[in-house]
Amino acid sequence: xxxxxxxxxxxxxxxxxxxxxxxxxxxxxxxxxxxxxxxxxxxxxxxxxxxxxxxxxxxxxxxxxxxxxxxxxxxxxxxxxx
Amino acid sequence: xxxxxxxxxxxxxxxxxxxxxxxxxxxxxxxxxxxxxxxxxxxxxxxxxxxxxxxxxxxxxxxxxxxxxxxxxxxxxxxxxxxxxxxxxxxxxxxxxxxxxxxxxxxxxxxxxxxxxxxxxxxxxxxxxxxxxxxxxxxxxxxxxxxxxxxxxxxxxxxxxxxxxxxxxxxxxxxxxxxxxxxxxxxxxxxxxxxxxxxxxxxxxxxxxxxxxxxxxxxxxxxxxxxxxxxxxxxxxxxxxxxxxxxxxxxxxxxxxxxxxxxxxxxxxxxxxxxxxxxxxxxxxxxxxxxxxxxxxxxxxxxxxxxxxxxxxxxxxxxxxxxxxxxxxxxxxxxxxxxxxxx
Numbered sequence: 055x056x057x058x059x060x061x062x063x064x065x066x067x068x069x070x071x072x073x074x075x076x077x078x079x080x081x082x083x084x085x086x087x088x089x090x091x092x093x094x095x096x097x098x099x100x101x102x103x104x105x106x107x108x109x110x111x112x113x114x115x116x117x118x119x120x121x122x123x124x125x126x127x128x129x130x131x132x133x134x135x136x
Numbered sequence: 137x138x139x140x141x142x143x144x145x146x147x148x149x150x151x152x153x154x155x156x157x158x159x160x161x162x163x164x165x166x167x168x169x170x171x172x173x174x175x176x177x178x179x180x181x182x183x184x185x186x187x188x189x190x191x192x193x194x195x196x197x198x199x200x201x202x203x204x205x206x207x208x209x210x211x212x213x214x215x216x217x218x219x220x221x222x223x224x225x226x227x228x229x230x231x232x233x234x235x236x237x238x239x240x241x242x243x244x245x246x247x248x249x250x251x252x253x254x255x256x257x258x259x260x261x262x263x264x265x266x267x268x269x270x271x272x273x274x275x276x277x278x279x280x281x282x283x284x285x286x287x288x289x290x291x292x293x294x295x296x297x298x299x300x301x302x303x304x305x306x307x308x309x310x311x312x313x314x315x316x317x318x319x320x321x322x323x324x325x326x327x328x329x330x331x332x333x334x335x336x337x338x339x340x341x342x343x344x345x346x347x348x349x350x351x352x353x354x355x356x357x358x359x360x361x362x363x364x365x366x367x368x369x370x371x372x373x374x375x376x377x378x379x380x381x382x383x384x385x386x387x388x389x390x391x392x393x394x395x396x397x398x399x400x401x402x403x404x405x406x407x408x409x410x411x412x413x414x415x416x417x418x419x420x421x422x423x424x425x426x427x428x429x430x431x432x433x434x435x436x437x438x439x440x441x442x443x444x445x446x447x448x449x450x451x452x453x454x455x456x457x458x459x460x461x462x463x464x465x466x467x468x469x470x471x472x473x474x475x476x477x478x479x
Contacts, residue, residue, distance in 0.1 A: 096370070
């Protein structure tokens with residue numbers, strides 16, 4: 055069953071917490087991965103791969119650079135999840 | 137039909153000795169920062185690199201190879217004249233004809249050893265090792281010298297903030313010879329040419345010839361730039377960590393080795409972040425010693441695995457007889473992984 059927006063944000067929060075050690079509650083839709091959450095370009099790849107597995111979605115390399123905020127990633131997953 | 141005698145080789149092959157050469161000039165991040173807008177902290181956090189070695193004009197591909205090979209031959213306890221073949225993996229020897237391997241074989245004092253170069257980027261050591269094992273077991277050479285050598289400082293765009301800090305120079309060599317026990321496992325290797333654009337040379341050498349000099353890239357002082365290695369960082373990182381972890385696992389399975397059996401992990405020293413993520417993805421147990429020579433050596437492509445192997449043995453972090461997983465991966469994209477017994 056497809057995940058809701060709320061579930062996706064919660065899932066991303068867990069992933070970002072695991073990879074970058076950022077508190078779960080800091081991961082909000084308007085937060086920028088690089089500027090607010092200390093997720094650099096390489097950690098972003100780890101976040102993307104973990105999100106792919108968790109939400110059954112493919113996020114190709116060329117789309118990763120467009121995912122600036124948690125909201126961008128959430129919208130992308132909502133639209134593309136299997 | 138006339139009968140052809142079969143060739144006769146050793147039952148198995150093993151790495152008998154290893155040697156390395158690091159150029160005398162140590163280059164800290166401060167020197168890199170003279171030409172790019174970055175910081176020591178940024179470089180360390182993205183790559184783990186603190187210093188790298190850059191070769192002087194005298195520290196040529198051949199000179200560094202001869203130094204590293206001399207140590208490997210001594211470590212193996214053989215004479216140069218016993219070497220039947222010399223395989224050199226490099227992408228930074230700038231004369232294609234003849235192969236640099238022949239000069240190295242001659243300077244080492246081999247007895248007309250077969251000698252040739254291969255081009256397999258950062259997987260070059262594993263490719264060479266696989267060829268060497270084949271030669272020893274098949275019988276075309278009793279001892280084979282495998283050299284990975286690079287002067288990547290010559291192929292670095294010092295004004296590119298994504299790669300200026302990454303590369304280093306050096307040579308690593310091993311002697312492969314006969315063994316009564318299996319000591320080099322099956323190689324899991326391959327290529328993914330559909331991803332060729334992710335690590336490549338900025339432009340091809342024949343651009344210098346085709347006449348359109350005005351279209352060639354120039355540096356801040358107006359000099360025409362030499363070709364340099366460039367990469368798509370995120371794409372390479374994803375492939376290196378997640379696809380190469382699968383290949384590493386396949387190499388363990390092919391050798392019948394579990395992570396618990398493993399003593400040492402020597403991945404190509406591309407980036408400490410790749411190494412750390414691979415260790416996590418592979419779920420390697422704590423007791424496995426992981427090579428992180430990248431910190432003071434940078435990425436030396438084909439030379440990185442034998443250089444890291446030599447250092448681990450020299451510092452005592454690894455010891456002779458240890459079981460090590462080695463995996464190289466890079467431009468091509470190409471990869472090669474195998475399990476070896478350390479010399």
